[in-house]
Amino acid sequence: MDKKQEHQEPSTPDVSRRKFLGSSAMAGLAGATLGLAGCNKGEQGATPAQSAPAKAAAAAGGDAHEIKPGQLDEYYGLWSGGHSGDVRVLGLPSGRQIKRIPVFTPDPLTGWGTTNESKAIIGTKPDGTPLYHVGDTHHVHGSYADGTYDGKYAWVNDKLNSRIARIRLDIMECDKITDIPNVQGFHGIFPDKRDPVDAAINRTTRVFCGAEFSIPLPNNGKTSDDPATYRSLFTCVDAETMDVRWQVVIDGNCDLVATTYDGAFAATNQYNTEMGVHYQDMMSAEKDACLFFHVARIEEAVKAGKFKTYGDSKVPVVDGTKEANKDPKTALTAYVPVPKNPHGVNASPDGKYFICAGKLSPTTTTIEIAKMHEWFDGKLDDIKKTIVAEVEVGLGPLHTAFDGRGNAYTTLFLDSQVVKWNIDAAIKFYAGDKNSKYVVDRIDVHYQPGHINASMSETKEADGKYLNVGCKFSKDRFLPVGPLHPENEQIIDISGEKMRLLRDDPVWPEPHDFIIVKRDIIKTKQVFQLDDFPLATKKAEDSGVERKGNKVTVRIASYAPQYQLQEFKLKKGDEVTIILTNLDNVEDLTHGFGIPKYDVQFIVNPQETKSVTFKADKVGVFWIYCTHFCHALHLEMRSRMIVEA
Ligand code: K7E
Numbered sequence: 153m154d155k156k157q158e159h160q161e162p163s164t165p166d167v168s169r170r171k172f173l174g175s176s177a178m179a180g181l182a183g184a185t186l187g188l189a190g191c192n193k194g195e196q197g198a199t200p201a202q203s204a205p206a207k208a209a210a211a212a213g214g215d216a217h218e219i220k221p222g223q224l225d226e227y228y229g230l231w232s233g234g235h236s237g238d239v240r241v242l243g244l245p246s247g248r249q250i251k252r253i254p255v256f257t258p259d260p261l262t263g264w265g266t267t268n269e270s271k272a273i274i275g276t277k278p279d280g281t282p283l284y285h286v287g288d289t290h291h292v293h294g295s296y297a298d299g300t301y302d303g304k305y306a307w308v309n310d311k312l313n314s315r316i317a318r319i320r321l322d323i324m325e326c327d328k329i330t331d332i333p334n335v336q337g338f339h340g341i342f343p344d345k346r347d348p349v350d351a352a353i354n355r356t357t358r359v360f361c362g363a364e365f366s367i368p369l370p371n372n373g374k375t376s377d378d379p380a381t382y383r384s385l386f387t388c389v390d391a392e393t394m395d396v397r398w399q400v401v402i403d404g405n406c407d408l409v410a411t412t413y414d415g416a417f418a419a420t421n422q423y424n425t426e427m428g429v430h431y432q433d434m435m436s437a438e439k440d441a442c443l444f445f446h447v448a449r450i451e452e453a454v455k456a457g458k459f460k461t462y463g464d465s466k467v468p469v470v471d472g473t474k475e476a477n478k479d480p481k482t483a484l485t486a487y488v489p490v491p492k493n494p495h496g497v498n499a500s501p502d503g504k505y506f507i508c509a510g511k512l513s514p515t516t517t518t519i520e521i522a523k524m525h526e527w528f529d530g531k532l533d534d535i536k537k538t539i540v541a542e543v544e545v546g547l548g549p550l551h552t553a554f555d556g557r558g559n560a561y562t563t564l565f566l567d568s569q570v571v572k573w574n575i576d577a578a579i580k581f582y583a584g585d586k587n588s589k590y591v592v593d594r595i596d597v598h599y600q601p602g603h604i605n606a607s608m609s610e611t612k613e614a615d616g617k618y619l620n621v622g623c624k625f626s627k628d629r630f631l632p633v634g635p636l637h638p639e640n641e642q643i644i645d646i647s648g649e650k651m652r653l654l655r656d657d658p659v660w661p662e663p664h665d666f667i668i669v670k671r672d673i674i675k676t677k678q679v680f681q682l683d684d685f686p687l688a689t690k691k692a693e694d695s696g697v698e699r700k701g702n703k704v705t706v707r708i709a710s711y712a713p714q715y716q717l718q719e720f721k722l723k724k725g726d727e728v729t730i731i732l733t734n735l736d737n738v739e740d741l742t743h744g745f746g747i748p749k750y751d752v753q754f755i756v757n758p759q760e761t762k763s764v765t766f767k768a769d770k771v772g773v774f775w776i777y778c779t780h781f782c783h784a785l786h787l788e789m790r791s792r793m794i795v796e797a
Pocket residue numbers: 290291339408495550551602603664665
């Protein structure tokens with residue numbers, strides 16, 4: 153093993169560090185993580201990789217990748233926001249943040265979680281407040297057509313409350329949120345790319361969701377101490393209706409998800425095949441798995457009524473456990489063994505391979521999709537034959553991106569590096585050609601990288617231009633701002649043989665995954681249509697107050713720089729609904745609406761209508777004002793709300 157390593161890592165002095173992390177994995181992981189806290193990797197502070205391009209750029213009087221004022225970026229980046237519960241939109245390669253899309257958590261600027269329309273999407277408690285104020289987004293993925301993004305939707309998970317949200321990319325707003333029953337720790341998601349049965353449906357119609365944590369099923373408090381009742385489920389959500397279609401009960405857990413270009417399979421990496429309830433139990437086995445789901449067979453089983461349900465949930469759950477799927481020819485699932493606690497699973501853009509990264513093993517495992525078809529057809533005697541490469545790449549491999557030229561880029565969390573390796577060369581090496589040099593390049597990143605993605609990476613149009621690395625620790629890379637550091641998004645030029653670090657961008661914690669989409673794929677509209685809103689006040693003069701008992705509806709049209717209702721009167725105790733329509737039909741002319749002391753604030757974009765409902769429980773005069781700068785007379789844009797005793 154050392155020989156192999158010397159061959160592939162000629163420049164690494166500490167070869168022994170790269171040995172397979174066996175039972176000492178925990179200690180190794182903890183040690184390395186503690187190490188970075190002490191900022192001991194001083195040698196990484198100024199790598200040649202980082203300073204060379206800077207010098208070159210200075211000499212050339214600028215960098216070709218620099219986006220100058222007035223220039224537009226080439227790509228949209230859709231970033232998860234982590235435990236801020238949002239999605240962010242970045243322009244690439246500039247790294248500029250151009251939008252935040254509130255999804256699972258309320259947002260004071262837009263009024264997400266305050267307006268009736270957004271509450272209808274988030275859901276409410278009996279008292280009318282949003283169902284949740286917290287969330288944890290990890291993975292953003294876009295809808296596909298013909299093997300590439302179609303720019304229609306993006307989906308994002310909420311790991312915290314097991315929800316999946318859909319974002320309409322034409323307006324970059326969330327339009328649906330679905331609770332996934334029977335699971336906790338809903339982590340990986342991936343849209344399918346083609347229908348498994350009807351090949352004419354060459355676009356996304358399902359989204360697959362993996363659940364990390366096993367819970368007692370049903371989770372009703374009766375079997376909390378009985379590990380045998382703990383299970384993880386894999387879930388399929390309908391891309392259009394956002395209803396949960398079906399679930400699969402499995403052995404072990406799910407983590408990230410990938411789908412094949414032919415629509416046949418979805419897969420999830422499993423780090424806890426041990427089904428351990430405690431930390432140390434989850435890393436006792438040397439092998440975990442990449443678990444494949446045969447989508448067409450699962451849907452046949454559902455149709456044939458071969459399912460059960462848990463608790464109050466009506467979602468059909470089919471049996472994907474090992475015991476029930478011994479015959480590959482009828483199996484719904486297949487468990488491909490992968491070294492110790494893998495993390496990511498990613499589909500290569502040529503459609504041929506899934507790559508699982510080892511996390512506690514320094515290896516990546518390449519599984520050939522054609523061989524998975526053979527396995528499910530009963531033509532392979534050993535499932536291990538679906539593995540065409542298992543090679544060492546460095547310490548703590550997590551996620552993998554692609555350049556469309558046969559190379560993979562894997563983050564090495566413990567080494568704080570990205571390794572570029574060639575898939576074909578790795579396959580040759582694994583097949584016995586020890587002269588096959590699969591590691592092409594390495595670059596230091598700062599520090600502890602999690603996700604990685606390249607422009608159009610997980611599509612057939614992977615173009616190999618830019619790579620972004622989400623570094624979990626930024627340590628010394630930015631001005632110190634107290635104990636909480638930003639994360640560091642590092643953009644790397646991958647158009648050449650060698651990777652070249654272009655820039656650091658600090659981000660508010662903590663983005664996980666992201667996709668980088670060619671800008672012409674996403675077509676947004678800048679002005680809404682009045683007719684899209686049933687509550688719209690279509691003419692300024694339709695503004696006014698309508699009272700039915702103590703239920704009051706206040707219609708206000710806004711037209712810069714005025715609300716078309718300069719004042720209105722309410723009585724204490726009224727249940728008030730304010731409907732605000734922005735009649736300005738002008739791009740970038742947004743109005744705001746803030747009511748002092750009533751905890752109400754939201755915006756209306758051009759030709760948009762929103763509403764809020766609240767109880768008029770405080771008497772007096774309340775100067776509603778426009779919170780969004782709209783006009784030279786923006787400060788004058790007010791309305792007087794008078795609540796009488
Ligand atoms: Cu690696 Cu949630 Cu995708 Cu974070 S997970 S980095």
